[in-house]
Amino acid sequence: MLVSMSINGQTHSHDVEPRMLLVHYIREMAELHGTHWGCDTSNCGICVVLMDGDPIKSCTTLAAMAEGHEITTVEGLEKNGVLDPIQQGFHEMHALQCGFCTPGMMVTGRALIDQHPNPTQMTDYEIREAISGGLCRCTGYVNIVKAIRWAAAYEAAAATGGN
Ligand code: FES
Numbered sequence: 001m002l003v004s005m006s007i008n009g010q011t012h013s014h015d016v017e018p019r020m021l022l023v024h025y026i027r028e029m030a031e032l033h034g035t036h037w038g039c040d041t042s043n044c045g046i047c048v049v050l051m052d053g054d055p056i057k058s059c060t061t062l063a064a065m066a067e068g069h070e071i072t073t074v075e076g077l078e079k080n081g082v083l084d085p086i087q088q089g090f091h092e093m094h095a096l097q098c099g100f101c102t103p104g105m106m107v108t109g110r111a112l113i114d115q116h117p118n119p120t121q122m123t124d125y126e127i128r129e130a131i132s133g134g135l136c137r138c139t140g141y142v143n144i145v146k147a148i149r150w151a152a153a154y155e156a157a158a159a160t161g162g163n
């Protein structure tokens with residue numbers, strides 16, 4: 001079946017088997033390998049991408065279900081060679097070690113900041129709840145929480161001309 005979607009602002013159309021998972025569409029058809037593939041059973045959260053701004057697990061979403069939707073992967077965060085603040089935050093706060101969970105954590109953090117009514121006032125509980133669908137074997141999550149908070153503060157400062 002022909003499946004078309006926007007990935008990071010570019011239209012992709014491919015003839016695929018109806019059973020193809022979105023994670024495989026992204027990695028094999030669109031050739032974007034930043035989205036990782038781990039458990040394949042919706043447990044690890046490694047494969048999270050944004051669909052119309054909301055985090056979803058692309059290992060348990062059919063490519064056909066993304067037909068006509070806007071998908072954002074970790075590659076879509078950076079703009080014109082400038083890291084998104086959430087990416088910068090992970091760098092500043094040393095929020096990764098092996099990096100396997102990182103793309104999913106970054107897009108999840110991006111969605112949390114975008115959807116929170118007052119990102120600089122996010123509680124640790126809110127951040128931890130938002131990333132609870134993702135498993136990180138390395139960091140203990142503390143620095144991931146700090147990175148998301150760093151990005152929220154950075155964007156708030158930028159909005160008032162403070163950076
Ligand atoms: S690969 Fe999708 S949740 Fe683990």
Ligand code: FES
Nearest residue numbers: 097101136137138
């Ligand atoms: S940095 Fe290794 S799994 Fe999270």
